[in-house]
Amino acid sequence: MAAKTLYIRPIARMAPTPGAPAGTPRALRVAGRSDLLFAAAELIERDGAEVRRRIVLAEELHASQHPTLEPLLRRRVPIAGLALDRPLVMGVVNVTPDSFSDGGRHLDADAAVAHALRLDAEGADILDIGPESTRPGAEPVDLAEELRRVVPVIEALAPRVRARLAIDTRKAEVMRRAARAGVALINDVSALMHDPEALRAAAETGLPVVLMHAQGDPRTMQDDPRYGDVVLDVYDWLAARIEACAQAGIPRSRLIVDPGIGFGKTLAHNLALLGSVSILHGLGCAVLLGASRKSFIGRLTGAEVDDRLPGSLAAALLGAAQGVQILRVHDVAATRQALAVWEGAQGA
């Protein structure tokens, strides 16, 4: 790596002070949000293997003219018509084959639609429709099968839900067909790298795209993941993907970055990312966090996948407190309740 790289990680979040004269204290107003003030930041400087860190007050940072400051503080434009001034909830809808029913397809699609309608009624802002081909250790699903699973579900939901629909896919053709069927967002766990056509297809749809970090292929990524500094490596990787998207005609305002909890990461890696996710605001995009029911919660507590709601809520609130704009969760109603308490105290 060539020159030194500088990062700003906002820390010491403060509640807005009602009635305070405008601009005092000069806290960091991250992503243009009036509810998201930070008193200080960790200023991180990486030069090859050497990483230097120091705490600076917001005041000092404002005076520094640090180049990352502008993207960090810039107000985010709405994504798919959704304002990014408070945490949004994205509900997970898996379209899975049901091997126990011979009638097959209809039942699978019906179950997915019913589940999506429930999450919509629970107050999801976005529904993430996925054929579940990207879980760690999973075998890939072929194109025809992915289209058969997902297109009927999108067509059934598009006219019936309040939430925006997202398509969770790595395939260019699925992105195109889903866009025509009415999705408002593309979620690609390979950050448009798996399919050589994906960058172009995504650009042509004109839709916003979630760029998720992953190390390695879903089948092998948990084998022995290694990083220099996981938080800074993920940051740099996402910065490079944003640049590739800009070259392909997808502007930063249409991109959402995601640290990819569980995708090529050890427990320590996942916890470091969860604890420092606020650093990603320096990339100038909206941030998405998907920690719901993931295995790091099991590693910490021994809880099986269906017993991980408390840990998932803790992770969601850690994200909200660091300004994450989109939380990808299985349990929409529970997450909304947790966020209502957080937001209530926040605005008090």
Ligand code: 7PM
């Ligand atoms: C087994 C393990 C099944 C993990 C499913 C999963 C993310 C995602 C997934 C995420 C974005 C899950 C994951 N996770 N897309 N897709 N971010 N953008 O928990 O963290 O659903 S699959």
